Amino acid sequence: MTTITAPTGLSRAELARRVAGDLVDGWCVNVGIGAPLQLPAQATPGKEILYHCEHGLLGVGPAPDGEPDPDVTDAGKNPVTLLDGAASFDSSTSFAIARGGRLDLCVLGGLQVSERGDLANWLVPGGNPGVGGAMDLAAGARRVWVMMDHLDKRGNPKLRKECTFPLTGAGVVDRVYTNLAVFEFVDGVLTLRECAPGITPEQLGPLTEATFQIDLWNQGESE
């Protein structure tokens, strides 16, 4: 059997650590369903991050060692813990935090991101619809980062010229972290900022339908 050989790049855990590394001390960060839910377990010494869960919890940490509390879950309904500074509130206050611009960042999963920063992450046409809080978060947070595989399960690029799936939000994405690379929208232009270890910008070309410019953060260290 012949398959396209695509590099694997970062594991899911490595990707979570990579994203966590870019969080800024003191930020209030919403984590969406899927890969972003791994972030609260990536505590970094010297950085205090307040993780926000859409249904009304703030200050959540990793899964508990002991008995889980059914009333302390993340947005994916997995058991988590409450850290110092934790607060509970109703869903309208939770989305007031999001829409009102008090989230420094939300990290969302993605099905497709266009080269204009459009995000599609809630519906594969013909599939089961479910939007959750993604549209509110995409519209409200100060920054939107997307964490996703570089290719979909069939090997198609998820960074596209246009999203072919229904949008979550238009022009909302600030950064995309994939298993292969980190991209940033710089003045609206998709820009390669970093390659995963062992990955070269040249390799990314055929794996990325979207047009991108290259302006690496650390020119000397990226390979």
Added chain:
Amino acid sequence: MTTITAPTGLSRAELARRVAGDLVDGWCVNVGIGAPLQLPAQATPGKEILYHCEHGLLGVGPAPDGEPDPDVTDAGKNPVTLLDGAASFDSSTSFAIARGGRLDLCVLGGLQVSERGDLANWLVPGGNPGVGGAMDLAAGARRVWVMMDHLDKRGNPKLRKECTFPLTGAGVVDRVYTNLAVFEFVDGVLTLRECAPGITPEQLGPLTEATFQIDLWNQGESE
């Protein structure tokens, strides 16, 4: 010096007791600034009334015997007490109770009430404006009762054909309790329901600019 001889009717305390007598056990009642603030002191055995104060208190009772708590006041900033079942909340929740239809009644002071049920109670033209929560309460409560003197300080009728002062709300009034009589709007028609002790419907005619019909609650007892 010659003055118009108008009957005095009920004292302010008697009027408060009269209004309190018509409250229904279990009602949630907002009391506005002025005469209505006397209501929470008119406890009636066998009736539990939850008094609502616009800034965010529910379940207030009479003034304290001892040291007043500066954070427990009525809408007129007078010290009150908190009774069983009391709750505190922010001002938006307080007016959600009002606008959302969860107040069985609000009792407001009045400058003028028209024969169509319009209320003017916040501004004498040329005077100092201040509206408070009156417009929200008039728009939101299930019932609006007005407690006021039958005549103003110059002897002019306050029940008018039209309000000449700026309106608080149009067609919002359900009942008017004055020192001389009780009126109710019945299918939109101002209706005399009761005369104060010693007052006759005939006396009220010249003291009431508004046209009213007479349909007394207790025909035999009203004189």
Added chain:
Amino acid sequence: MIDKIRPKAADALDSVHNGASIAIGGFGQSGVPLDLIDALCDRDVRGLHIIANNGGRGLPGERGIGRLLAENRVSRFSCSFPVNPAFFERYFSGEVEIELVPQGTLAERLRAGGSGIGGFYTPTAAGTVLADGGFVVRYGKNGEPEKTLAQKERRVIDGRTYVLESPLRPDFALVKAHRADRYGNLRFRLGARNFNPLAAMAAKTTIAQADQIAAALDPDDIHLPGPFVDRVVATELEPAR
């Protein structure tokens, strides 16, 4: 005397009728009024318009929203994250209509309904099929789309596009509280609060189940004041602290 406590869930639900609209609190398995929903199913009401964030998981013997959907009691479901495979089967076969609402918009619409607000403008969903229209609300029996969402009214405010959203004012709300008193004052527990106070605010008649009944709650400890709550049922008779 004010006493909103009802001895049994069945008594508290006796006015719920076929075709009623019912907002139900809960997020995932947390804060779902399971006992009230069981009592609702026991009443055998059908054709309901259910407003709830999640649709359960579609597991055998499941309680909660999943049970309402499994027993085919729902003709219209307003939600953000239905998930339940049994629900989707009914959706694609035209048995149930969906109103898919972004989670924050769902919360805000309930709050607006409970606050006497006639409508509001939100940036959420602008530029998507949930605001510009086109999302399939109901399929026909033939599996083809029968009804799609109409375009919502848009308005540009300070250079940004907003969408007009309407309040939700359901006939009933079923909510789960942690602690309640006879006045209907409620306190919730951690993530179980979620949509519960908002559903309670929105409904014409609100029925709460509470883990504990307290003689009194500190006024500052109350998360939802009693005027929004009509009936309270105790589900676990834990002693109040």
Added chain:
Amino acid sequence: MIDKIRPKAADALDSVHNGASIAIGGFGQSGVPLDLIDALCDRDVRGLHIIANNGGRGLPGERGIGRLLAENRVSRFSCSFPVNPAFFERYFSGEVEIELVPQGTLAERLRAGGSGIGGFYTPTAAGTVLADGGFVVRYGKNGEPEKTLAQKERRVIDGRTYVLESPLRPDFALVKAHRADRYGNLRFRLGARNFNPLAAMAAKTTIAQADQIAAALDPDDIHLPGPFVDRVVATELEPAR
């Protein structure tokens, strides 16, 4: 590490500038951030747009909003119940502009501003000069009306007339809490809550004074979560319970 505590009110207010818009909590004398207002006066800022329910009483030596008005620091006052005779003198002589807002609308506009809502429809004030227009916003130096309120947009919803109201999004909020922690989580006390959480939500930068600083608050005891609060000043160092 997150630490929003500032040792002195003056430090917390160092970015407040002339001409700033500032929402201030309080109802009557309850829940007014007196120490922050004193520090604001000490900074000698002027030309402020103050958003607060009440205007103080106009008494000699008064603190609070009354002091801001007495010292002529306010060019525009958005309020429901100004009362203060010194304020009215300035209003009728054209020194200060008033935006008179029904109390519930004022609360809701602050909440909308803090919630990213672009506007909302309320039945309050429909059919009055505060919605249909005509109310005198500013007098000229000659004592004649110079600017009157324009008619607000109306909309009939389900047969009832509603008025479109806009969100308030002031530069700053000064609020008074009973208890705070270093994350900015706040708890208020009884009637002192009033407009405080709403002002805090609305502002771009929120500064809170608190009677007590606690190491931690129970998550369910928090009335306003920390993300809405930028700086906290302790005003009475009472021991936390």
